């Protein structure tokens with residue numbers, strides 16, 4: 424059985440192991456840093472701040488049989504404030520026309536923008552690769568548990584939920600947009616700028632081109648990277664689109680990765696959150712649900728069941744340690 428819950432202090436070792444599997448920018452292989460992230464999450468769950476940009480939430484996915492944390496996902500209650508704005512490139516067009524020679528052009532344009540009252544951002548989803556392809560759709564479970572928590576606690580978040588998707592990188596792992604713009608104006612490696620921008624936003628505003636950037640002047644590889652996602656991210660993009668998220672015509676200023684947004688109340692799974700009673704029985708058309716088994720600590724399990732009005736039929740309730748007639752909150756995934 425798999426369970427989602429807020430991160431605890433005891434998860435440090437498991438998260439540290441997880442962070443060593445790949446290089447994750449949101450979960451660096453650094454024990455002290457992970458510990459401070461855990462502490463920040465503990466504080467946020469316990470008591471939200473008056474300044475939402477201080478609140479970071481980490482959810483972990485446990486394999487209860489293996490007694491191990493196998494994944495995590497995160498929410499930043501507000502990405503972008505007066506001290507650390509949210510930066511983006513606005514993707515636009517400029518139409519030019521000469522009447523005397525009857526010739527016109529439409530130029531793609533990019534312009535740096537920033538937001539000091541940013542939206543809630545979802546990110547930091549990591550699943551141990553050996554659990555990929557599990558019939559319980561664990562990646563989706565890790566992603567959607569955030570929508571369940573936000574849907575049940577909207578006062579802790581902004582009205583709009585924002586997601587920044589990874590762009591394609593070329594064969595050498597380089598970002599074509601970075602090579603064309605960022606490197607020339609900031610004179611550093613993409614990776615270094617990426618890390619630096621987690622703590623420092625000033626250098627972006629001070630050094631990045633502030634006027635209109637004409638895509639026409641960029642190499643074709645850089646133009647092609649604007650608003651595109653990498654192959655691995657294609658399923659994430661399709662999933663977000665299927666639940667109501669839309670491309671904002673804004674992209675990452677460093678790598679061109681697209682930004683997607685949806686109002687919290689319009690996210691499809693959020694609209695399916697309801698109370699239900701558990702009933703043992705056989706299901707004809709079972710579907711996946713997230714079931715909150717502990718309201719106080721936000722403990723959620725995923726199971727296959729069939730929901731009719733407010734009855735959730737599950738064919739083996741004891742396997743999930745559920746009781747006949749138990750009141751739960753459920754969300755379809």
Ligand SMILES: NC(=[NH2+])NCCC[C@H](N)C(=O)O
Nearest residue numbers: 508509510617620675676677
């Ligand atoms: N890939 C990057 N680090 N891009 C620069 C930061 C962009 C991000 N939206 C921010 O404001 O923090």
